[in-house]
Amino acid sequence: MEGGNKKPTEISSTKMFDGYNKRYKHYSPTLGCSMTFYIYFPPSPSSHSHKFPVLYWLSGLTCSDENFIVKSGAQRVASSEGVALIAPDTSPRGLNVEGESDSWDFGVGAGFYLNATQAKWKNWQMYDYIVKELPALISENFPELDISRASISGHSMGGHGALTIYLKNLDKYKSVSAFAPIVNPINCPWGQKAFTNYLGENKAAWEEYDATFLISRFNNVAATILIDQGDEDKFLQEQLLPHKFEEACRKVNVPLLLRMQPGYDHSYYFIATFIDDHIRHHAQALNL
Template sequence: MESGLSEIGSTKMFDGFNKRYKHYSETLGCSMTFSIYFPPSRRSPVLYWLSGLTCTDENFIIKSGAQRAASTRGIALVVPDTSPRGLNIEGEADSYDFGVGAGFYLNATQEKWKNWRMYDYIVKELPKLLSDNFTQLDTTRASISGHSMGGHGALTIYLKNLDKYKGTSDENKVDGI
């Protein structure tokens, strides 16, 4: 694995493994976490799941039970955190809907918020990190979905990058993989 990428948790479930990782993000200028559910199949297409406002990478993984469906369909679930954390920028935690836990999967435009470049992190850095480090993931067959803030992020990212994703959410159904 690439230096700086470390496994920080692993749980066996539904004949696969749910693993959590930490790495330094060049795009965001801080450490980031993400979770991956690896189904038992050898090489799996990827479903990126973007969580909602105030969530972390763990909310969906712990509460959804989506691993069961992913296991039977041979789909890997990739769940990034929703924003940078621990930067101690003035105002980052003053409101639940702005700053920590509220990256909105966009790139901030003001210098003070330069670390909030979640669009670039999701679209560019994370897929490269995955393809460079996890041969069992087929990142060329990827879809993107989410809920709340993450649902909006998934739709806007998908529509701007039709060449990168096979599908996005549609009435709780994922097309394309």
């Protein structure tokens, strides 16, 4: 078994919009398994001292590090704006924990970007992986990337991850956006299932990973939060609850732009339609 924070190994490279999608594999001490992630590197300017700011993308349930890179089309504007995209996986893999693949909304592909406290799921430490391990790995191995200028975005479960991570680490990220995020997981079936299994019955622990709850505690948000939500999303009423978050933001005067998009669903067709706006939203905040 590999140990330590070893240099990531490049496993694929594909040119796109004059930059490169590169996929890497590394051993994660935080998660106790091998992990993959993608970086889209924009085309390098003539100045070799130039460093690119980064946008982390957190994907949703059942996704891996590949979905966003393959389906979103984000590279076009990331290339022109000079923003590097970092797309990690959504959970540990290959640990063969009993029950980890029994359902699509829990376990493998469903890490919920939290630190599990229940012994069985002790490897599910995606919060620490995203907030601590991955940025350190990027900083050590990719000198052309400037992780001090970082923003975060995501879809569905990843939108939940982006919002909660941002709110708890306002010093680490310049801006946040989300597509169809799970904003109030303590009050929806996906969240309740995940939190019960990963965090146990202590509801106070659940609140630490609920954006609607957190906004009242971490409300010194300067940059506008951008959320796009399709009104034909089949998960809108039961799972996503954007208006709960909108109400919570209004109460504490946090700037939120929630755009309800008529006719759109929960898919990457929806993400691809509006991703350019999100990349530009972050590029502006990253002081380009």
